[in-house]
Amino acid sequence: MTPETFHERIHLVIDRLGKNAPPHELFAGGVEDWHARARLAHFLAQMPEHRT
Numbered sequence: 001m002t003p004e005t006f007h008e009r010i011h012l013v014i015d016r017l018g019k020n021a022p023p024h025e026l027f028a029g030g031v032e033d034w035h036a037r038a039r040l041a042h043f044l045a046q047m048p049e050h051r052t
Helices: 003-020 032-046
Strands: none
Touching: 003 032
16 A cells, blocks of 8 residues: 555545544545554455445
8 A cells, every 4th residue: 555545545434424523633644554554454354345
């Protein structure tokens, strides 16, 4: 995943979850930080269109 894709997906999560969205700072480590990637994956997995 590129840093650009990571950032786009962060905003996808924030925009779709609205008032229930996590703070942007939660992903501050960026694509290089496995914690930030895991957090993003967690929130993406909650979105119906990203479930398989």
